[in-house]
Amino acid sequence: MTDLVTFLQQTLKAAEEASTPEALDEIRVSALGKKGFLTEQMKTLGQLDGDARKIQGQELNKAKGEIAKALDVKKQALDAAALDEKLKSESIDVTLQPSPALKGSVHPISQTIEEIVEIFGKMGFNVAEGPDIEDDFHNFEALNFPKGHPAREMQDTFYLNKTHDDQPMVLRTHTSPVQIRTMLTEEAPIRIIVPGRTYRCDHDATHSPMFHQVEGLVIEKGIHMGHLKATLKSFCEQFFGVTDLPMRFRPSFFPFTEPSVEVDIGCKKTDKGLEIGAGEDWLEILGAGMVHPNVLKNCGLNPQEHQGFAFGVGLERISMLKYGMPDLRPFFESDMRWLEYYGFSHQDMPSKERSVS
Numbered sequence: 001m002t003d004l005v006t007f008l009q010q011t012l013k014a015a016e017e018a019s020t021p022e023a024l025d026e027i028r029v030s031a032l033g034k035k036g037f038l039t040e041q042m043k044t045l046g047q048l049d050g051d052a053r054k055i056q057g058q059e060l061n062k063a064k065g066e067i068a069k070a071l072d073v074k075k076q077a078l079d080a081a082a083l084d085e086k087l088k089s090e091s092i093d094v095t096l097q098p099s100p101a102l103k104g105s106v107h108p109i110s111q112t113i114e115e116i117v118e119i120f121g122k123m124g125f126n127v128a129e130g131p132d133i134e135d136d137f138h139n140f141e142a143l144n145f146p147k148g149h150p151a152r153e154m155q156d157t158f159y160l161n162k163t164h165d166d167q168p169m170v171l172r173t174h175t176s177p178v179q180i181r182t183m184l185t186e187e188a189p190i191r192i193i194v195p196g197r198t199y200r201c202d203h204d205a206t207h208s209p210m211f212h213q214v215e216g217l218v219i220e221k222g223i224h225m226g227h228l229k230a231t232l233k234s235f236c237e238q239f240f241g242v243t244d245l246p247m248r249f250r251p252s253f254f255p256f257t258e259p260s261v262e263v264d265i266g267c268k269k270t271d272k273g274l275e276i277g278a279g280e281d282w283l284e285i286l287g288a289g290m291v292h293p294n295v296l297k298n299c300g301l302n303p304q305e306h307q308g309f310a311f312g313v314g315l316e317r318i319s320m321l322k323y324g325m326p327d328l329r330p331f332f333e334s335d336m337r338w339l340e341y342y343g344f345s346h347q348d349m350p351s352k353e354r355s356v357s
C-alpha cells in the first residue's frame with residue numbers, strides 16, 4: 001500500500017516535471033505498460049482474498065486513472081507549447097519586399113519568335129527546327145550553291161574540323177537548310193516557319209557571329225508570287241501593328257529562289273526615332289522568292305507539279321526596328337539593365353506594344 005502511494009506521488013511529480021513527449025511516454029510505459037508497475041500489481045490481486053482484493057483493486061484503478069489523466073494533461077500542455085514555438089519561428093513579415101532576384105524577363109528575341117509563331121500559326125504554318133551544325137549538302141549544295149560557286153561567298157562560313165559522310169560540316173549560315181530537310185521528309189503541301197540560331201564569320205556594330213533568323217517555306221500546287229506578297233504583307237502589318245503598311249519588293253538574287261526579292265517597308269526617320277509606316281524612306285527587312293526549280297528537284301519534287309515560296313527574316317533586325325533598339329551588341333551581352341529595360345514579362349507574351357523611339 002505504501003509502495004503504491006509513494007509510486008503514485010513520484011509518478012505524478014515526474015509527469016508534472018516532464019519536458020518532452022518522449023519523457024511522458026517513458027513514464028506511461030513504466031507505470032501502465034505491459035510490464036509497468038501498476039500492471040504488475042494488478043497481477044498480484046489474485047493472491048489476496050475478499051475485501052483486501054477489492055480495496056487493493058480499487059486503489060490500483062484509481063492510481064491508474066490519476067496517472068493517465070496527469071499524463072494527458074501534461075501532453076496537451078507540451079503540444080500547445082510546441083505549437084506556440086513553431087508559430088513564433090514561422091511568423092511571416094507581410095511588410096517585407098519580395099526578393100528581386102526572383103524577377104526575370106523574357107528576352108526580346110524570345111518575345112519576337114513568339115509573336116511571329118503566333119502570326120504565322122493563324123495562317124496555318126507549323127514550326128520546324130533543324131541542327132545548328134549542318135553538312136555542306138543541306139546548307140549549300142541542295143540549296144543550289146554548287147561547290148566552288150562564287151555565290152558561296154555571300155555567306156562567311158564557319159567550317160568545322162570534322163566531316164560527315166565525307167562532307168564538310170559548318171555552323172549553318174542561315175535557316176534555309178531546314179527547307180531541304182522538310183521537303184526531303186514531308187509530303188507537300190508544306191507550310192512551315194523555322195526560328196533558329198545562325199552563324200557567320202562577321203562581327204561589328206551591326207553584325208554578330210551568332211544571330212537569329214526565321215525561315216518560311218510554302219510548297220503547294222499553284223503557289224505564285226502573289227501568295228508570297230500577300231503573306232508577307234499580312235505578316236508585316238500584324239508584326240509592326242500598322243495597317244496599309246507601304247511595302248516594296250525589289251529584285252534581288254539568292255541561289256535558291258527564282259525570282260528573288262528583297263522586301264522593304266516604308267518608314268520615316270524623325271528626331272524622336274523611326275516611325276514605321278509613314279514617310280518617304282525605306283528599310284530593308286527580309287529576303288524572299290519563289291523556290292528555285294533546282295531546289296525542288298534536289299528534294300525529289302517535280303517543278304512542273306509543285307511550286308512554292310520561301311523567305312528569311314533576321315530577328316535581331318526586326319526586333320530593333322519594332323522596339324526602337326539602337327544597337328545589336330547588347331542582345332548577347334546579358335547586361336541586366338538592358339534586359340530589364342527591353343525584356344518582357346511573361347504576361348506580355350505574345351505581342352506587347354512598345355512605342356518606337
Ligand code: PHE
Pocket residue numbers: 173174175176215216254257287288289310311312313
Ligand atoms: N537564307 C537567306 C539569307 O540568309 C534568306 C532567304 C531565305 C532568302 C529564303 C530567300 C528565301 O540570306
